[in-house]
Amino acid sequence: MSTPILSVRGLNAGYGDFQALFGIDLDLPEGGLLGLVGANGAGKSTLFKAILGLLPRGRDMVTFRGQPIGHLRTEAMLRLGIALVPEGRRLFRSLSVEENLKLAAESGRRGEWTVTRVFDLFPALREKRHAASTALSGGQQQMVAIGRALVSNPSVILFDEISLGLAPIIVNDVYAAMPAILGSGISAIVVEQDVERIRRMADRLVCLNEGRVVLSGPTGDFTKAQITHAYFGE
Amino acid sequence: MAYVDAITQGILLGGLYALFAAGLSLIFGVMRLVNIAHGDFIVLGAYIALVTVQTTGLHPFLSLIVVVPLMAGLGYAIQRWLLNRTLGPNLLPPILVTFGLAVVIENSLLMLFSTDNRRLAVGAIETASLSLGPISVGWLPVSTFLVAVALIAGLELLFYRTAMGRAFRATSDDSEIARAMGVNTRHVHSIAMAISFSVIAIAGVLLAARSNFDPFSGPARLIFGFEAVIIGGLGSLWGTLAGGIVLGVAQALGAQISPQMQFLAGHLVFFLILAVRPRGLFPRMD
Amino acid sequence: MSNTTLRVVLGLTVAALILATAPLWAGRADLRLIGEMMSYLALAVLWNLLAGYAGLMSVGQHAFVGLGGYVLVIGTVSMGLPPLATLPIAFVVAGLAAAAFALLLFRLVGAYFAIGTWVAAESVALVFAGVPAWGGGAGISLPADVVRSIAETREMREFVVYWLLCGLGIGTLSAAYTLIRSKPGLALMALRDNPTAAVSVGVNISRIRFWTYVMVAALTSVVGAIIFLQKLRVSPQAAFSLQDWTVAVIFIVVIGGIGRLEGAIVGTAVYFLLRETLSGYGVFYLIVLGVVAILVVSFSGRGIWGLVERHLGWSLLPTGRRMSA
Incomplete structure (x- = not known):
């Protein structure tokens, strides 16, 4: 197997005295889509925060293209090529739609993804480009959040809870953009509560329970029952 | 007639107060930080200008080419290496550190310069005045007011029309996500403080040109700036100008009643606004 | 009474006894210094409750020290009260003033509250400096008969004030200790350690903050009154x-x-x-x-x-x- 684009080895992380992750191992192959599942509080968002350096982690616990990056600051991650679509969207409230995208475009890398191309991918955003980000529907906000990751031209995007709080039909719209995103050579880790959907999309699956990896491997290796089992930690 | 004159003077004084307020408002907007030593840094700026003028013979206004970069650098350094490490969910540490700075600055200035009143002599403009119909206004207050308007317009542009302004607002909204979006928030905070200190430097020189100052002149400047911020409305830079004017007029009218009433009138207007319009006259921040 | 409580009570009692007998073994200057330390101990305990526990960063507590000083002087000079009778009045007046300020200042977000308390203190000082009957900017002294009513001899007066200050220091410390161990104290501790969690376990933050602010102000004012009973003179400059x-x-x-x-x-x-x-x-x-x-x-x-x-x-x-x- 060629070197994974992003690897996590023996990652421990937490908040102050509270340890939330215990020895996490995880590999994201180049061009792959890794589904990350687990119940609330299993440590999925914490794992993303630790990868990005929003929580302290050791130098060698995270490697990117084979190089240790655990000692780098969060703000260096985007330029390195790791972008985040955060849980709950977390758009910048006092920035317009276009400003949200511009901010990421300016601090990220140059490449094929531009603000214009994001508007092509999500035409609904073009007409609202000058609107306050708070004035958008949930689905449109999610599109801005995804666009904000794309315009930095990342190699890896960490998607946290794409469909949380969105109507099913909107979720389909949002996921409809996935092929275009992956087609441009981006690798992704996707946190998704809808296990059926993630099984259809992901090449590999990792399931967390109480801060530990309880299941990990190619998606085809597991039945739905096995995943559900691991998910609930039974 | 005395009242018309007082109101005019008050409006112009409001320009100076807006300068005190703008720097305070800017850093609160970017990082929710309240600099208790704000007024003391204004006075420090005035002393640096004084020393610059004495050693180089520059005109006080030209001394700004020394004072502004010096103060901006100081602001950057203080934020980057001192205040950033205290920012967090707990509000107390940054207040306590700037409170400590205030006391250190005041007493250091006292040891260096004694309690003597100082003033920057700016030449003919000090006494020159122009007549607006029946009232005459000094050139210095008018120029101060115009400088305030220009600076606030400049800060507005910076905040709402530039990439740096976007970074300021993004950091203010959600600093964690801003970092994930590649924004170096520690640098952004420090740049904001450097800009605040540049405004402080200009305010310091203009203050020193129009009135006497001593090492303990700072706290009152902090309070006037703060009152202008609250009266004008949080997060609104133009609001600080409005707040400054309301405060200046209140003080000028109070002074017509009795000398003690000058500052008390300003405080009363501040409390009145808190009672009836706690978000200020032109709030922007939610 | 638990073992630790017993130890603390014993410790405080021993400290109080040693301090109370100081007039027997300490010189005049030392007595004055210990008295001053006791007044600062009381002020520090009170401010600590305010800022350290309730998270209320006030930089305007001098408003209440000064208020206490002025209540002492006005009460004795204008109203003919014995000095000690002014202490409860100082308590009530400062408590009411703090309640009024709290209604306005608690509207200030975050750190701006700090400067707001400062403005409040400046305003109070300006009011007292502006009333000629209370000495205006120059201040006012306690008249000789009021001073004599504390105790006949100067030495005895100094002892009385010293004991008052010691009582204040040890008393405030003990009261704060008792408070922290009481039910409202538990809420204060929760507030100190984690305001967000405190809300979720049902602590009414604004109410506990209001009462902490008011009570601390009231007690600060009593400390102020006793401080100026030692100084025998108030002026806006010194009081505030x-x-x-x-x-x-x-x-x-x-x-x-x-x-x-x-x-x-x-x-x-x-x-x-x-x-x-x-x-x-x-x-x-x-x-x-x-x-x-x-x-x-x-x-x-x-x-x-x-x-x-x-x-x-x-x-x-x-x-x-x-x-x-």
Whole structure:
């Protein structure tokens, strides 16, 4: 197997005295889509925060293209090529739609993804480009959040809870953009509560329970029952 | 007639107060930080200008080419290496550190310069005045007011029309996500403080040109700036100008009643606004 | 009564006894210094409750010290009251003033509250400076007959004031200790350790903050009245001194250990040690204190007592509760 684009080895992380992750191992192959599942509080968002350096982690616990990056600051991650679509969207409230995208475009890398191309991918955003980000529907906000990751031209995007709080039909719209995103050579880790959907999309699956990896491997290796089992930690 | 004159003077004084307020408002907007030593840094700026003028013979206004970069650098350094490490969910540490700075600055200035009143002599403009119909206004207050308007317009542009302004607002909204979006928030905070200190430097020189100052002149400047911020409305830079004017007029009218009433009138207007319009006259921040 | 409580009660009683007998073994100047230390201990304990526990960063407590001083003088001079009778009045007047201020100042977001308290203090000072009957800007002295009503001889007067100050220091400390161990105290501790969690377990933050602010102000005013019973004279400058009643107190608590009762004791000791040692160098001690306070906040956060607690596990006044976030 060629070197994974992003690897996590023996990652421990937490908040102050509270340890939330215990020895996490995880590999994201180049061009792959890794589904990350687990119940609330299993440590999925914490794992993303630790990868990005929003929580302290050791130098060698995270490697990117084979190089240790655990000692780098969060703000260096985007330029390195790791972008985040955060849980709950977390758009910048006092920035317009276009400003949200511009901010990421300016601090990220140059490449094929531009603000214009994001508007092509999500035409609904073009007409609202000058609107306050708070004035958008949930689905449109999610599109801005995804666009904000794309315009930095990342190699890896960490998607946290794409469909949380969105109507099913909107979720389909949002996921409809996935092929275009992956087609441009981006690798992704996707946190998704809808296990059926993630099984259809992901090449590999990792399931967390109480801060530990309880299941990990190619998606085809597991039945739905096995995943559900691991998910609930039974 | 005395009242018309007082109101005019008050409006112009409001320009100076807006300068005190703008720097305070800017850093609160970017990082929710309240600099208790704000007024003391204004006075420090005035002393640096004084020393610059004495050693180089520059005109006080030209001394700004020394004072502004010096103060901006100081602001950057203080934020980057001192205040950033205290920012967090707990509000107390940054207040306590700037409170400590205030006391250190005041007493250091006292040891260096004694309690003597100082003033920057700016030449003919000090006494020159122009007549607006029946009232005459000094050139210095008018120029101060115009400088305030220009600076606030400049800060507005910076905040709402530039990439740096976007970074300021993004950091203010959600600093964690801003970092994930590649924004170096520690640098952004420090740049904001450097800009605040540049405004402080200009305010310091203009203050020193129009009135006497001593090492303990700072706290009152902090309070006037703060009152202008609250009266004008949080997060609104133009609001600080409005707040400054309301405060200046209140003080000028109070002074017509009795000398003690000058500052008390300003405080009363501040409390009145808190009672009836706690978000200020032109709030922007939610 | 539990074992630890017994130890604390014993400790405080012994300290009170030693202090009470000081007129027998200490000189006049020493007595004055110990008295002053006791008044600062009381102010520090009170400010610590306010800022360290309730999270109310007031830099305007000099408003209430001064108010107490003025109530003492106005009560005795204009209303003919005996000095001690003015203490409850100072308590009530400052409590009411604080309640009025709280209604307005609690509307200020976050750190702006701090400067708001300062404006309040400036306003109170300006009001007192503006009334000629109360001495205006020059101030007013306690008349001789009022002074004599404390005690006949000067020596006895000094003893009485000294005992009052000691009672105040030890009393405030004991009261704060009792408070922290009571049910409202539990809420205060929760508020100190984690305001967000405190809300979720049902602590009514605004109510507890309001009452802490009002009670601390009322007691600060009583301390102020007794301080000026020693000084025998008030002026707006001295009564509402930011330097004496707010700056010094904040440094004491910050250096000693904010949010720890022992912090006030340690801080008071450090403050007086520095002030007396550096007394030959003017205001230099304030610069030193400022620098130390800045370093403490930036590097340790919990002051000298926080370090002692962390590294040695000591506790002078064990509250029997440890809540970690």
